[in-house]
Amino acid sequence: MRVDLSVSWLGLTMANPLYNASGVMCRSVTELEQVRHSAAGAVISKSCTLQPRDGNPEPRYHATALGSINSMGLPNAGYAYYRDYARSYPYAQGKPLFLSISGMTLEDNLSMLADLASSALPCIPEVNLSCPNLPGKPQLGYDPDACAITLAEISRIYSGPFGVKLPPYFDPVHFSQMADLLNEFVGLRFVTCINSIGNGLVIDPDTESVVIKPKDGLGGLGGSYVLPTALANVREFARLLHGKHVVGCGGINSGREAFMHILAGATAVQIGTCLYEEGEGAFARILDELRALMLQKGYRCLDDFRGKLKTL
Structure with a gap:
């Protein structure tokens, strides 16, 4: 039996649902090209x-038995660097490109998106509403009023399809409140769930010390730590959003976790900590495992099980 892993969404086709999470293998053109030449179905900057x-100052990333903690602080080469990469990107080869935007102010975001709109590039922006690792700056995604203003201004400036990366939510009221807000914006076509769980603390009992330097050791948790929270956010937003897609992100180490995200309703799946630790070979391995699991269950394509999570 042949298994079809392709995904058609946003007017695009991906050969498979996997790509990198923004923040991993995407800071330089060299890293972006590694992802493009891998088995990934798309690339995000x-x-x-x-x-x-x-x-932020080093050390700012630390791997643990259950995942990772990081406080990177948005190290990046600046918008023009990634826009220029987008200009030279070989779209005709069929691997979509997403451009992640995370301005320090609303005006910065609007400036970048206005320039992107005028460039008429076929890449799709993902606006980060959820960076937890900037000292003194709260996550925009936890302020509904600020989100409403931001999304209204983005929709005024940028007429093409775009997405947002969300922080994790933990209460049904907050899921519903945020979904109602997101549903108001037609151009907002997808949400990525989730960014890392902010302000965790990992302690090394041998050294009696924190393991990263910024924020006195506080950082965002990724990897297996966050899988249940990520799945809950994917499932709830998949149920509550109308005509929009959900991209699952968090805790994917194998084909089983990718399967879980899609079962919960994800259209596509981003890989973060696992990719950081394993490198771009993780994409081929996870795809092989997902394909084998689908064969075992008799599924021919992703739509056969996407969003069909059973409840008791």
């Missing part, structure tokens, strides 16, 4: 600010 940033 590093969340960029208007001007280049060095990010």
Whole structure:
């Protein structure tokens, strides 16, 4: 039996549902090209600010037995660097490109999106509403009023399809409140769930110390730590959003977790911590495992099980 892993959405076709999470293998053209030449179905750039940033002081990433903690602080080469990459990107080869935007201010985001709109490039922006690792700056995604203003201004400036990367939500009221807000914007075509769970703390009992330097050791959790939270956010937004897609992100180490995200309603799936630790070979391995699991269950395509999670 042949298994079809392709995904058609946003007017695009991906050979499979996997791509990198913004922040992993996407800061430089070299890394972006590694992802493009891998088995990934798409590529997304590093969340960029208007001007280049060095990010937070090192050490700012630490792997653990259950995932990772990081406080990167948006290190990136600046918007123009990624826009220029988008200009030279070989779209005709059929692997979509997403451009992640994370301005330090609303005006910065609008400036970048206005320029992107005038460039008429076929890449699709993902606006980051959820960076938890900037000292002194709260996550926009936890402020519904600010989100409403931001999305209204983005929709005024940018007429093409776009998405947003969301922080994790933990209460049904917040799922519903955010979904009602997101449903108001027709151009907003997808949400990515989730960014890391912010402000966790990992302690090394041998050294009696935190393991990363920024924010006195506080950082965003990724990897297996966040899988149940990510799945809950994917399932709830898949149920509550109308005519929009959900991209699953969080805790995918194998084909089984990718399957879970799609079963919960994800259209596509981003890989973060696992990709950081394993490199671009993770895409082929996870796809092989997903394909084998689908064969075992008798599924011919992703639509056969997408969003069909059973409840008790």
